[in-house]
Amino acid sequence: xxxxxxxxxxxxLALISLIDVVFILLIFFxxxxxxxxxxxxxxxxxxxxxxxEPGSAQVLIQLIDDESFFYIDPxxxxxxxNDITIIDNRGGSLxxxxxxxxxxxxxxxxxxxxxxxxLVEKINGLIDHANLxxxxxxxxxxxxxxxxxxxKVIELIQLLGRATYKNIQYGCVGGTISDIRGSKKIxxxxxxxxxxxRKNVIIEF
Amino acid sequence: MVxxxxxxxxxxxxxxxIDVVFLLLIFFxxxxxxxxxxxxQEELELSLPTAQGAGEVNVNEPLETMLIEIVPLKSxxxxxxxxxxxxLPFESYSNSQKGRVTYRDAKTFSMQFQRTAVLPKDVxxxxxxxxxxxxxxxxxxxxxxxxxxxxxxxxxxxxRIDIRADQDVQFRIIDFxxxxxxxxxxxVPSMVFRTRFKVE
Numbered sequence: 394x395x396x397x398x399x400x401x402x403x404x405x406l407a408l409i410s411l412i413d414v415v416f417i418l419l420i421f422f423x424x425x426x427x428x429x430x431x432x433x434x435x436x437x438x439x440x441x442x443x444x445x446e447p448g449s450a451q452v453l454i455q456l457i458d459d460e461s462f463f464y465i466d467p468x469x470x471x472x473x474x475n476d477i478t479i480i481d482n483r484g485g486s487l488x489x490x491x492x493x494x495x496x497x498x499x500x501x502x503x504x505x506x507x508x509x510x511x512l513v514e515k516i517n518g519l520i521d522h523a524n525l526x527x528x529x530x531x532x533x534x535x536x537x538x539x540x541x542x543x544x545k546v547i548e549l550i551q552l553l554g555r556a557t558y559k560n561i562q563y564g565c566v567g568g569t570i571s572d573i574r575g576s577k578k579i580x581x582x583x584x585x586x587x588x589x590x591r592k593n594v595i596i597e598f
Numbered sequence: 599m600v601x602x603x604x605x606x607x608x609x610x611x612x613x614x615x616i617d618v619v620f621l622l623l624i625f626f627x628x629x630x631x632x633x634x635x636x637x638x639q640e641e642l643e644l645s646l647p648t649a650q651g652a653g654e655v656n657v658n659e660p661l662e663t664m665l666i667e668i669v670p671l672k673s674x675x676x677x678x679x680x681x682x683x684x685x686l687p688f689e690s691y692s693n694s695q696k697g698r699v700t701y702r703d704a705k706t707f708s709m710q711f712q713r714t715a716v717l718p719k720d721v722x723x724x725x726x727x728x729x730x731x732x733x734x735x736x737x738x739x740x741x742x743x744x745x746x747x748x749x750x751x752x753x754x755x756x757x758r759i760d761i762r763a764d765q766d767v768q769f770r771i772i773d774f775x776x777x778x779x780x781x782x783x784x785x786v787p788s789m790v791f792r793t794r795f796k797v798e
Contacts, residue, residue: 413613414616418620421624439788439789442786537773538769546769
């Protein structure tokens with residue numbers, strides 16, 4: 394019987410595809426082996442020990458709970474200085490200043506509309522700013538309440554460590570939002586910073 | 599004679615089809631981040647020691663400085679508690695052996711000299727006095743005192759204390775260690791948190 398010509402062609406084509414599949418499988422297994430053989434590497438995160446004295450920082454992060462956080466950065470500081478000036482001028486009380494401080498600086502952890510983590514977004518913004526201004530140094534204080542798992546702090550430190558020029562320094566202390574709610578003094582003050590006098594907010598616990 | 603009609607559009611070759619499927623599979627596998635966030639945690643790249651963390655530590659690694667390890671207790675009765683281990687890079691505070699004691703040896707020494715204690719998982723509700731009376735806190739307090747006074751005689755950037763703790767350890771415990779270190783001011787300028795990452 395005479396073989397059908399078309400059938401031969403089809404058989405040859407299938408063989409090529411088969412070889413192709415075999416090679417793809419080979420690549421797949423090679424890639425799998427590569428990823429599965431990646432070792433778990435322990436990384437060392439350095440954290441400076443806090444000093445037992447009042448400190449100043451450009452950014453204050455007070456972790457409250459899983460739902461919210463307290464955050465002051467240079468941008469918020471400007472608004473706060475204006476608010477405190479207004480309260481001071483009309484002889485307002487400390488309670489008023491506390492309310493303004495808490496209202497302006499307390500944020501939900503998750504943005505309702507976008508679903509993004511507000512704290513992460515703020516830190517990313519800070520990192521972007523630090524990357525654009527490598528000559529500027531930033532100091533971030535992270536305050537964490539005792540009941541929260543310490544990984545929350547480590548996660549923030551890891552984020553801050555992404556600044557390209559390593560111009561973001563950080564420190565970490567224990568503390569709760571109650572310390573800020575019960576602050577003994579809130580006032581604006583001129584603070585020398587990088588050869589300039591800048592208006593800053595002093596919170597005394 | 600009636601022949602079966604072959605519709606070229608329906609004649610999809612199986613190997614080609616598998617080929618495409620595998621290509622897609624590889625594409626998604628490669629494009630997907632190999633570090634997966636754990637349940638309940640988003641945008642996580644960090645993997646701190648878990649309940650089985652101690653088992654994945656390089657036991658032959660020589661210790662460089664004091665290592666405080668806080669890991670979940672393996673006992674069936676107290677699953678909710680942690681155990682604190684104070685591991686020293688040498689025994690009998692002999693400088694000649696510094697750097698030679700491996701993690702495994704240090705653990706053996708710690709067990710032998712009872713430098714281990716149980717720590718309750720939830721310490722947030724304890725008042726300061728009760729917290730400081732906890733055996734594990736006292737152990738860390740005494741050992742840090744002993745280590746710092748004997749080893750860190752002058753301030754130096756390399757003076758440090760290492761901490762390897764389960765990721766759910768409450769910050770109060772870490773804060774205690776930090777406060778303890780900061781009480782020595784410049785003698786202990788930094789602490790190191792040892793966290794486990796996958797290589798990116």
